[in-house]
Amino acid sequence: TQLLEQSPQFLSIQEGENLTVYCNSSSVFSSLQWYRQEPGEGPVLLVTVVTGGEVKKLKRLTFQFGDARKDSSLHITAAQPGDTGLYLCAGKPLRAGNNRKLIWGLGTSLAVNP
Amino acid sequence: DTEVTQTPKHLVMGMTNKKSLKCEQHMGHRAMYWYKQKAKKPPELMFVYSYEKLSINESVPSRFSPECPNSSLLNLHLHALQPEDSALYLCASSPGPTGANVLTFGAGSRLTVL
Numbered sequence: 001t002q003l004l005e006q007s008p009q010f011l012s013i014q015e016g017e018n019l020t021v022y023c024n025s026s027s028v029f030s031s032l033q034w035y036r037q038e039p040g041e042g043p044v045l046l047v048t049v050v051t052g053g054e055v056k057k058l059k060r061l062t063f064q065f066g067d068a069r070k071d072s073s074l075h076i077t078a079a080q081p082g083d084t085g086l087y088l089c090a091g092k093p094l095r096a097g098n099n100r101k102l103i104w105g106l107g108t109s110l111a112v113n114p
Numbered sequence: 115d116t117e118v119t120q121t122p123k124h125l126v127m128g129m130t131n132k133k134s135l136k137c138e139q140h141m142g143h144r145a146m147y148w149y150k151q152k153a154k155k156p157p158e159l160m161f162v163y164s165y166e167k168l169s170i171n172e173s174v175p176s177r178f179s180p181e182c183p184n185s186s187l188l189n190l191h192l193h194a195l196q197p198e199d200s201a202l203y204l205c206a207s208s209p210g211p212t213g214a215n216v217l218t219f220g221a222g223s224r225l226t227v228l
Binding site: 033043045086101106 | 216
């Protein structure tokens with residue numbers, strides 16, 4: 001069974017602090033997606049990383065895909081209350097197959113306090 | 115139009131009721147999904163339709179019955195639900211026909227079973 005271990009599960013920080021969320025697996029993924037979900041809404045795609053070692057930046061968010069495509073991280077610089085939400089990673093399995101499904105991490109619930 | 119629209123936003127039903135959740139997308143996406151999500155947990159895949167045909171059923175109880183009338187519409191018919199079925203039900207779509215593509219989610223239907 002393929003698993004994505006996401007940590008930490010809960011994080012409460014003050015505005016202006018930095019944080020990093022990790023998604024780790026023993027399996028290789030062809031790509032990995034990061035979503036953010038705000039209360040009362042569905043998840044919204046932030047970024048997809050595809051190439052091993054890839055780094056993508058989205059304003060204060062930096063996403064990295066591990067060289068072996070088994071892990072990924074999300075770093076937020078100078079967090080703001082608007083960053084509050086549930087952050088989810090989801091990996092696309094490497095093995096081909098018409099019914100392959102996304103493998104989801106357990107999520108990181110982030111609260112940024114003013 | 116880059117949205118997935120779900121109705122109703124909130125639904126309260128008794129255990130003997132029959133109700134339906136509806137989902138619509140006009141992005142020309144070929145795959146549509148139903149997910150179930152409990153608070154601060156990742157979405158759990160229920161069903162995937164690919165080219166209007168059911169391609170994945172994650173051993174969902176028969177009291178949940180999906181229907182895909184056409185490429186833009188997806189319904190979830192509910193009958194004889196249990197209180198533990200109370201959750202946020204998310205519809206999603208993706209461009210490609212397989213189950214592991216980047217997803218566009220709707221805002222969800224919050225279901226409460228009394």
